[in-house]
Amino acid sequence: xxxRITIDPVTRLEGHxxxxxxxxxxxxxxxxxxQVPELRGFExxxxxxxxxxxxxxxxxxxxxxxxxxHIASARALDAVYRVEPPESAHRIRELYYDLxxxxxxxxxxxxxxxxxxxxxxxxxxxxxxxxGVMDKLGRDLGRRVVEARKLARxxxxxxxxxxxxxxxxxxxxxxxxxxxxxxxxxxxVAPKLVDFAAFTLDAFAGGALRSSEYLEMLSRPxxxxxxxxxxxxxxxxxxxxxxxTARVVDPAGREKLRFGPESYLEHIAEHVEPWTYVKxxxxxxxxxxGFEEGPESGLYRVGPLARLNAAERMASPRxxxxxxxxxxxxxxxxxQTLAFHWARLVEALQAAEEVERLAHHPDLLDPDVxxxxxxxxxxxxxxxxxxRGTLLHHYRTDERGLLTMVNLVVASQHNAGPVQxxxxxxAREVIHGGQVDExxxxxxxxxxxxxxxxxxxxxxxxxxxxxxxxxxxxxxxEVRNILARGT
Amino acid sequence: xxxxxxxxxxLVLCLGNRxxxxxxxxxxxxxxxxxxxxxxxxxxxxxxxxxxLLDEMEGFERVVxxxxxxxxxxxxxxxxxxxxxxxxxxxxPSPHSLGLPxxxxxxxxxxxxxxxxxxxxxxxxxxxxxxxxxxxxxxAAAVPLAxxxxxxxxxxxxxxxxxxxxxxxxxxxxxxxRWFP
Numbered sequence: 001x002x003x004r005i006t007i008d009p010v011t012r013l014e015g016h017x018x019x020x021x022x023x024x025x026x027x028x029x030x031x032x033x034x035q036v037p038e039l040r041g042f043e044x045x046x047x048x049x050x051x052x053x054x055x056x057x058x059x060x061x062x063x064x065x066x067x068x069x070h071i072a073s074a075r076a077l078d079a080v081y082r083v084e085p086p087e088s089a090h091r092i093r094e095l096y097y098d099l100x101x102x103x104x105x106x107x108x109x110x111x112x113x114x115x116x117x118x119x120x121x122x123x124x125x126x127x128x129x130x131x132g133v134m135d136k137l138g139r140d141l142g143r144r145v146v147e148a149r150k151l152a153r154x155x156x157x158x159x160x161x162x163x164x165x166x167x168x169x170x171x172x173x174x175x176x177x178x179x180x181x182x183x184x185x186x187x188x189v190a191p192k193l194v195d196f197a198a199f200t201l202d203a204f205a206g207g208a209l210r211s212s213e214y215l216e217m218l219s220r221p222x223x224x225x226x227x228x229x230x231x232x233x234x235x236x237x238x239x240x241x242x243x244x245t246a247r248v249v250d251p252a253g254r255e256k257l258r259f260g261p262e263s264y265l266e267h268i269a270e271h272v273e274p275w276t277y278v279k280x281x282x283x284x285x286x287x288x289x290g291f292e293e294g295p296e297s298g299l300y301r302v303g304p305l306a307r308l309n310a311a312e313r314m315a316s317p318r319x320x321x322x323x324x325x326x327x328x329x330x331x332x333x334x335x336q337t338l339a340f341h342w343a344r345l346v347e348a349l350q351a352a353e354e355v356e357r358l359a360h361h362p363d364l365l366d367p368d369v370x371x372x373x374x375x376x377x378x379x380x381x382x383x384x385x386x387x388r389g390t391l392l393h394h395y396r397t398d399e400r401g402l403l404t405m406v407n408l409v410v411a412s413q414h415n416a417g418p419v420q421x422x423x424x425x426x427a428r429e430v431i432h433g434g435q436v437d438e439x440x441x442x443x444x445x446x447x448x449x450x451x452x453x454x455x456x457x458x459x460x461x462x463x464x465x466x467x468x469x470x471x472x473x474x475x476x477x478e479v480r481n482i483l484a485r486g487t
Numbered sequence: 488x489x490x491x492x493x494x495x496x497x498l499v500l501c502l503g504n505r506x507x508x509x510x511x512x513x514x515x516x517x518x519x520x521x522x523x524x525x526x527x528x529x530x531x532x533x534x535x536x537x538x539x540l541l542d543e544m545e546g547f548e549r550v551v552x553x554x555x556x557x558x559x560x561x562x563x564x565x566x567x568x569x570x571x572x573x574x575x576x577x578x579x580p581s582p583h584s585l586g587l588p589x590x591x592x593x594x595x596x597x598x599x600x601x602x603x604x605x606x607x608x609x610x611x612x613x614x615x616x617x618x619x620x621x622x623x624x625x626x627a628a629a630v631p632l633a634x635x636x637x638x639x640x641x642x643x644x645x646x647x648x649x650x651x652x653x654x655x656x657x658x659x660x661x662x663x664x665r666w667f668p
Binding site: 041042044045057060061062063064066107110111140141142143145146149150153165 | 504505506507533534539541545590593594598599600617618619
């Protein structure tokens with residue numbers, strides 16, 4: 001039995017991808033934790049500022065999904081000021097947001113999906129079968145990726161003012177309507193985005209289903225967690241990115257909860273552990289049962305795979321067909337963590353199809369895109385689905401609109417509990433007799449990166465490229481070994 | 488900004504997060520450069536992370552990245568300048584610009600365009616953890632020297648390897664070993 005280790009709080013502020021492993025007397029893993037940096041002081045920084053600055057501030061401090069924060073913040077302000085934007089404004093926000101999800105998912109898949117799906121550890125270096133079709137396209141593929149993303153990002157820039165750091169969403173609407181040139185461009189570009197998403201999905205899913213190695217890797221115990229899933233759905237239970245209610249299903253797929261943004265605190269509580277500042281959200285209905293999986297545990301996952309699990313169906317037809325193809329292979333709900341890449345591509349297809357649908361809406365040129373707030377501001381919550389999962393912005397203000405409370409719940413916080421279990425499982429699988437090799441590091445990294453963790457609020461460093469550092473301690477807490485990539 | 492309006496061959500990309508104290512140093516260097524802009528170079532500020540920086544770099548032949556780093560091995564305010572190809576995983580420069588080598592390798596492996604030369608000007612910081620606007624004194628004092636290093640890098644002629652090994656052929660098979668240096 002290993003002793004409890006107390007970890008000095010000061011060291012926790014560093015800690016991009018730092019894993020602490022406590023070994024037992026045999027050198028096997030007794031416990032493993034991922035240390036996660038937290039952006040402390042952000043709330044303090046915001047207090048006293050006008051709430052209407054938050055869409056700009058939060059978009060500027062996030063190097064990963066500024067667009068998601070911008071939109072979530074706008075939704076929170078709609079609620080704070082109790083003003084309902086006109087539908088035309090919702091449409092423009094949603095168009096922008098769908099474009100963002102498309103290009104963000106595409107970026108991550110093409111630049112990160114390859115290595116994340118391919119372990120390349122003790123066995124042979126690459127599972128190339130999965131990408132057989134993509135291999136053939138080679139040179140052509142890079143150009144297509146760049147072009148598709150550029151089309152999307154140029155459109156985003158024309159709608160939002162700046163592709164990277166949007167400035168267009170306001171409480172009650174958006175700053176300007178769309179013009180005929182933009183609509184024409186949207187209609188011209190949308191089918192190309194759909195084609196690209198469909199092509200990617202076909203290449204991936206086709207290759208994946210033909211690769212027994214990939215399917216075997218998908219079902220490795222280290223990469224499987226049976227948890228509740230949470231994601232936004234619209235009134236018809238279809239997966240929603242921009243506007244909807246949160247739906248939670250249990251590991252078997254049964255609906256457990258539905259709630260709107262304003263009541264998230266009634267359903268989600270936070271648990272504190274002594275060794276980290278990060279708080280672990282869990283479902284109040286289940287209570288805190290520790291870092292455990294299964295239907296009794298209050299832990300839940302967010303993100304592409306969880307969203308597909310939590311939705312009754314996709315919102316667009318081709319994406320729905322692809323979702324069904326995925327669930328036919330994996331079961332619904334799917335709990336194989338590495339399937340999130342697949343789910344992400346299905347979502348990219350929905351995002352593209354939705355851009356196409358919205359681009360043909362008859363009222364897209366409606367000039368009335370803002371309803372001015374008439375009430376005094378008080379308190380409100382905005383909830384959207386960021387690429388990595390559910391994002392909440394909760395503000396409280398005085399009657400002048402100056403912030404008195406700010407609470408942001410980002411996707412990685414919802415996943416914070418499940419991530420710990422994944423790390424522990426992966427560590428137990430690959431660390432024995434106190435030995436850790438490069439291959440083991442790969443497995444730990446893959447487990448961690450499968451959540452596509454967003455610690456970027458802590459700094460603007462690259463997402464998905466967390467130089468993992470694993471500290472091995474003996475049962476008494478003494479450091480036996482520190483492994484890091486490149487050493 | 489659309490690259491169809493691009494008129495410069497060089498980009499100075501200043502990275503940072505203004506509200507995390509010394510993590511804002513890149514922005515201050517950008518402001519210093521904008522006071523007297525180097526010819527033929529565009530100055531940009533960005534809070535975005537590695538992969539998204541590929542979008543910013545698109546269409547430029549050479550790029551100078553300005554970034555805060557926290558190696559813990561140098562005094563705060565120390566300015567270093569080196570080609571991106573020398574950036575390695577820990578131990579070494581912080582994760583901030585670390586993502587760029589992999590992002591560029593990824594882009595190159597897919598056959599997407601990458602700059603022919605990327606240099607880094609890194610400023611060692613004291614505090615990036617505190618949420619506050621403003622630099623610590625040693626880091627603030629380093630801004631003029633960092634701007635000088637940027638100007639020197641821009642004047643340095645000729646290509647330099649962006650990748651630490653010969654150009655990567657378009658993907659013939661994605662080997663995991665490529666991605667983890």
